[in-house]
Amino acid sequence: MSYYTIIGLEVHVELLTETKMFCSCSTKFGSLPNSNVCPVCLGLPGVLPVINKKAVEYLLKVALSLDCKIPHRSKFDRKNYFYPDMPKNYQISQYDLPLSQDGFLEIEIDGNRKKIGIERIHLEEDTGKSIHTGTIDKSLYTLEDFNRAGVPLLEIVSKPHMSSPEEAGEYLKELRAILFSLGISDCKMEEGSLRCDANISVNKEDFPELSRKVEIKNMNSFKSVQKALFYEIKRQTEMIERGEAIQQETRGWLEEEGKTIFMRGKEMANDYRYFPEPDLLPLEIDRIWLEEIKNTIPELPREKKRRFVKDYNISNYEATVLCDNFALSKFFEETVRIYDKAPVITNWLLGDISKYLNAENLEITSTKLTPENLSEMLSLIDNKVISGKIGKDIIEEMLRSGKKAEKIVQERGLLQISDEEVLWNLIRKVMDENSDAVKEYLKGKTKALGYLVGQVMKQSKGKANPQITNSIILEELQKKTGEA
Amino acid sequence: MLTLSEVEYVASLACLELTEEEKKIFSQQLGEILDFFRQLDILDTEGIEPAFHSIPLKNVFRNDIKGNSIEHEKALSNAPQREGEYFKIPKIIGGGE
Numbered sequence: 001m002s003y004y005t006i007i008g009l010e011v012h013v014e015l016l017t018e019t020k021m022f023c024s025c026s027t028k029f030g031s032l033p034n035s036n037v038c039p040v041c042l043g044l045p046g047v048l049p050v051i052n053k054k055a056v057e058y059l060l061k062v063a064l065s066l067d068c069k070i071p072h073r074s075k076f077d078r079k080n081y082f083y084p085d086m087p088k089n090y091q092i093s094q095y096d097l098p099l100s101q102d103g104f105l106e107i108e109i110d111g112n113r114k115k116i117g118i119e120r121i122h123l124e125e126d127t128g129k130s131i132h133t134g135t136i137d138k139s140l141y142t143l144e145d146f147n148r149a150g151v152p153l154l155e156i157v158s159k160p161h162m163s164s165p166e167e168a169g170e171y172l173k174e175l176r177a178i179l180f181s182l183g184i185s186d187c188k189m190e191e192g193s194l195r196c197d198a199n200i201s202v203n204k205e206d207f208p209e210l211s212r213k214v215e216i217k218n219m220n221s222f223k224s225v226q227k228a229l230f231y232e233i234k235r236q237t238e239m240i241e242r243g244e245a246i247q248q249e250t251r252g253w254l255e256e257e258g259k260t261i262f263m264r265g266k267e268m269a270n271d272y273r274y275f276p277e278p279d280l281l282p283l284e285i286d287r288i289w290l291e292e293i294k295n296t297i298p299e300l301p302r303e304k305k306r307r308f309v310k311d312y313n314i315s316n317y318e319a320t321v322l323c324d325n326f327a328l329s330k331f332f333e334e335t336v337r338i339y340d341k342a343p344v345i346t347n348w349l350l351g352d353i354s355k356y357l358n359a360e361n362l363e364i365t366s367t368k369l370t371p372e373n374l375s376e377m378l379s380l381i382d383n384k385v386i387s388g389k390i391g392k393d394i395i396e397e398m399l400r401s402g403k404k405a406e407k408i409v410q411e412r413g414l415l416q417i418s419d420e421e422v423l424w425n426l427i428r429k430v431m432d433e434n435s436d437a438v439k440e441y442l443k444g445k446t447k448a449l450g451y452l453v454g455q456v457m458k459q460s461k462g463k464a465n466p467q468i469t470n471s472i473i474l475e476e477l478q479k480k481t482g483e484a
Numbered sequence: 485m486l487t488l489s490e491v492e493y494v495a496s497l498a499c500l501e502l503t504e505e506e507k508k509i510f511s512q513q514l515g516e517i518l519d520f521f522r523q524l525d526i527l528d529t530e531g532i533e534p535a536f537h538s539i540p541l542k543n544v545f546r547n548d549i550k551g552n553s554i555e556h557e558k559a560l561s562n563a564p565q566r567e568g569e570y571f572k573i574p575k576i577i578g579g580g581e
Contacts, residue, residue: 024551
């Protein structure tokens, strides 16, 4: 009997505006707690919110980029609930007339394109930040920082169009790439400027009545979203196999334990008593304003990808990886402008440099490497001043320190040895020490040549010019063949 | 009249604890308020666009320009409890509401 999975994602994105959604307090991250606050965002009585125009513009940019419909009329509503991180005891959000709805995002899985529908995108305000001493259930009390309360937040709700954790991962990557290129959010999941909840149901063919959608929360990276979805597929499949019905519920992802746990059931669902926000006036989005915003939308990742493949002679895969990361693709293009071998740059960016970035969990922009320094290093390799291997050895220091390749090479004495006299001596020594390998070669095992070159590279600490080394060794071996 | 369970539900949403006596009083009073508003039902609103606000204005925005926040000390001055730079609040889960 076969099963199929239905997944929908809800993504919250903090906008990079200067000020909050409904007051002129700064949105700066990392300020002294409770310093970017005012009577409006502290929920003091008698105050009036006023809509930040830029936040609406940012939403419209996203909506247009995701091919959403933008209704002529829209409004804000009050969502009522008690929680200490919302000082007003309600959140200003949008209920039945969101600023946009009904769009789509295209993802690519194994070369196949698939459209994932966007249900709606609306604007709301973020909550404050709670600090619990220990875990939330055992904490004796909680501390509140309202600097984040009122920061503009986009909620992007997908349609339940994804059928695997891989598709969910691609959707998130593509969405983040678009938001990045629009410059409307820094999209840092670890810092909470991008958050994701998932709805998932596993269904048995011909028995969909056994299944209900389960909401999963508390995932703080794209990887944990995928891990949580894989876990849920397994859990729900096993339940169905045991003949149990799946309940509609909300579950929380526990990263360390790698599992989801029950948070609340359907009967505990909140009754938010939405009603139109009386302190704010309705919105009407006119076509002229929309046209103006449309003109500010830059090249989106999928268009950029196609251009990269066409203009730079790199593979579709390479272009995808580069364009999924806005900073990396920008760095790439800046480097191409001063060093014209795009495929070589791509190899370095996606190879050693990405390896370092992933291990250190960094963006290229937070390293000290510049396009100028990278191109200089690549030219040193082209001019045979250093070998490619030395390049690989020094790239990490370049990323860390921002030093030029030439300086590192000098400091570490890594300039490539192209002096044949010096190499000759070294090679004789290596051949003497490895007479077995020499004999092997003479018996016809040509592989031994590679071994000998490797030994020379090792003894010269990677400085030997590989081409010259190769030809000298060959010459020496041929002499010996003649002797034998 | 609201039923007692409706009153209890509304009270729980508002985080209020009511005595049995109060529940009876409110079931009467809330019922009267609802009846008063039901008068609106007799109006024929066929073909009339819904209004979301009583003031005929729209698109009132502010520009994204930083203004003054209130002083940190002032922000915390009304807090019943504080700890360092933070508002201190009672236990959230399992604490008294």
